[in-house]
Amino acid sequence: MLRVERLDVERDGTPVLHAVDLHVADGEVVALIGSNGAGKTTLLRTVCGLLTPTRGEVTVAGRSVVGVPAFELARRGIRYVPAERRLFPALSVRDNLALGAYPARPTRDRYEVVFELFPRLRERRPQAVGTMSGGEQQMVALGRALMSSPRLLLLDEPTTGLAPALAEEAYTVIARLRDAGGLTVLIAEQQVHLALELAARAYVLEGGTVALAGPSTSLRDDPGVRRAYLGFA
Amino acid sequence: MIAVLFDGVAFGLQLSLLAVGLTLIYGLGGVLNLAHGQFAATTAIIGARLIDGGLPVVVSITAAVAMAAGLGAALDVTLMRPVYRLRGEDRVLSSLLVTLGLAFAIDGLLIRFAPFTLLNLVVPGPAIVLFGVPMRRGVVVAALSAAAVLGMLVLVLRGSRWGRAVRSIIQDEEGATLCGIDPARMRRSVFALSGALAGLVAVTQGLTAPIGATSGRDLTVLALIVTVVGGLGRVSGALIAGVLLGVVHAVASYAVGAFVTFVLLLLVAIAVILLRPTGLVRSAV
Numbered sequence: 001m002l003r004v005e006r007l008d009v010e011r012d013g014t015p016v017l018h019a020v021d022l023h024v025a026d027g028e029v030v031a032l033i034g035s036n037g038a039g040k041t042t043l044l045r046t047v048c049g050l051l052t053p054t055r056g057e058v059t060v061a062g063r064s065v066v067g068v069p070a071f072e073l074a075r076r077g078i079r080y081v082p083a084e085r086r087l088f089p090a091l092s093v094r095d096n097l098a099l100g101a102y103p104a105r106p107t108r109d110r111y112e113v114v115f116e117l118f119p120r121l122r123e124r125r126p127q128a129v130g131t132m133s134g135g136e137q138q139m140v141a142l143g144r145a146l147m148s149s150p151r152l153l154l155l156d157e158p159t160t161g162l163a164p165a166l167a168e169e170a171y172t173v174i175a176r177l178r179d180a181g182g183l184t185v186l187i188a189e190q191q192v193h194l195a196l197e198l199a200a201r202a203y204v205l206e207g208g209t210v211a212l213a214g215p216s217t218s219l220r221d222d223p224g225v226r227r228a229y230l231g232f233a
Numbered sequence: 234m235i236a237v238l239f240d241g242v243a244f245g246l247q248l249s250l251l252a253v254g255l256t257l258i259y260g261l262g263g264v265l266n267l268a269h270g271q272f273a274a275t276t277a278i279i280g281a282r283l284i285d286g287g288l289p290v291v292v293s294i295t296a297a298v299a300m301a302a303g304l305g306a307a308l309d310v311t312l313m314r315p316v317y318r319l320r321g322e323d324r325v326l327s328s329l330l331v332t333l334g335l336a337f338a339i340d341g342l343l344i345r346f347a348p349f350t351l352l353n354l355v356v357p358g359p360a361i362v363l364f365g366v367p368m369r370r371g372v373v374v375a376a377l378s379a380a381a382v383l384g385m386l387v388l389v390l391r392g393s394r395w396g397r398a399v400r401s402i403i404q405d406e407e408g409a410t411l412c413g414i415d416p417a418r419m420r421r422s423v424f425a426l427s428g429a430l431a432g433l434v435a436v437t438q439g440l441t442a443p444i445g446a447t448s449g450r451d452l453t454v455l456a457l458i459v460t461v462v463g464g465l466g467r468v469s470g471a472l473i474a475g476v477l478l479g480v481v482h483a484v485a486s487y488a489v490g491a492f493v494t495f496v497l498l499l500l501v502a503i504a505v506i507l508l509r510p511t512g513l514v515r516s517a518v
């Protein structure tokens with residue numbers, strides 16, 4: 001589904017990513033872990049078209065996405081959910097979700113898919129999103145992306161600002177999505193234990209390059225990962 | 234006194250119409266258009282010339298307003314291009330400079346080529362009596378048309394897919410992009426709409442009193458004051474501020490005289506900005 005090859009990305013002239021290789025197969029959930037500033041967000045923003053690489057290639061389903069505007073990639077089903085969520089605070093839950101289906105008209109079926117996952121949103125349909133709690137806003141952000149039946153979901157730290165219990169809840173929902181099938185997910189996360197539990201494979205980014213990659217089970221036992229990201233001395 | 238109030242509301246609705254066009258393009262593009270009133274003046278001149286040329290009034294006016302929409306879209310894709318490469322404050326300032334130049338150019342052209350052309354749309358018939366106050370038919374038609382267009386605009390912004398997309402860009406452009414909305418294309422359509430709204434104000438003004446080549450500057454200044462008082466990028470703010478300042482305008486002209494109305498309008502604007510720096514309406518769109 002997603003293939004990233006020899007990717008270099010600069011932000012304001014400063015190199016952030018260097019020679020990054022990564023791939024995510026159809027229907028796979030892959031985690032991207034690493035500390036703050038390692039380049040996780042930059043990688044996701046490049047895949048969804050908000051940033052243009054200086055070198056390298058990014059393809060989704062065999063088609064290059066380099067130089068394609070972000071709105072066009074969103075229409076092709078590549079949906080990025082940023083950590084800061086980027087919702088429309090004065091609009092209702094319903095309107096935020098409806099915009100997720102743009103340019104198509106939102107169908108009842110898609111609303112149902114989202115409301116099944118997040119029953120709380122069904123009750124809050126008319127509420128302005130700006131007045132909701134962080135956890136509820138995260139539900140709207142995920143729901144908005146799902147309204148378009150995406151083929152590739154790029155999640156950037158979906159647990160940002162959430163209490164531990166809510167963070168676990170968010171991951172339970174993403175796991176349900178994974179099990180329902182048909183969705184390919186690349187998820188950047190600082191709460192490494194959650195991400196490694198969800199994803200079959202993971203990449204560890206350090207200083208803008210892939211330092212380590214492999215199945216989550218083996219990364220969980222890796223002494224370096226345990227020390228740096230899982231809090232084991 | 235009631236007559237003055239009615240006049241003020243009738244004028245105010247037109248100010249709202251004028252300011253909504255400005256506030257929408259600020260919301261979408263972070264730019265202001267100081268040639269907004271000049272678009273109205275151009276519409277008036279073209280409309281008047283088409284009528285003089287023997288075309289039916291409705292056809293002439295429709296064509297002139299369509300031309301104003303074209304002017305708006307053309308401004309977005311030509312002169313504004315370099316402006317959009319800048320961000321934030323730099324973008325606003327350079328848009329002011331570019332459109333000020335355009336305003337001077339349009340003023341010059343209109344005064345050079347059509348100094349005596351006036352759009353004067355007379356609605357025949359006796360005055361309409363409202364609550365015992367006789368109102369000229371033209372004024373009533375102008376006020377009702379402005380109110381109808383504003384009402385439709387609000388419905389479209391609230392209820393249609395296009396309107397939802399416009400409001401989403403005003404609130405978060407990146408968020409809108411991530412939903413598959415093309416902000417540049419939406420901005421172009423809103424620029425066209427803004428031009429058409431300026432054109433419609435030329436028509437409603439023409440129903441009230443003859444309007445010609447030199448009216449652009451006053452209309453731009455009025456639109457700018459109303460936009461700022463209502464809060465930049467706030468549609469509901471522009472609606473409220475327009476009616477409010479229309480009433481102030483009418484009362485000031487009646488009580489003190491036309492020559493100080495602009496001073497009073499500016500004083501009201503300053504007072505609002507001091508008390509509520511983000512404009513009358515606080516919440517976004």
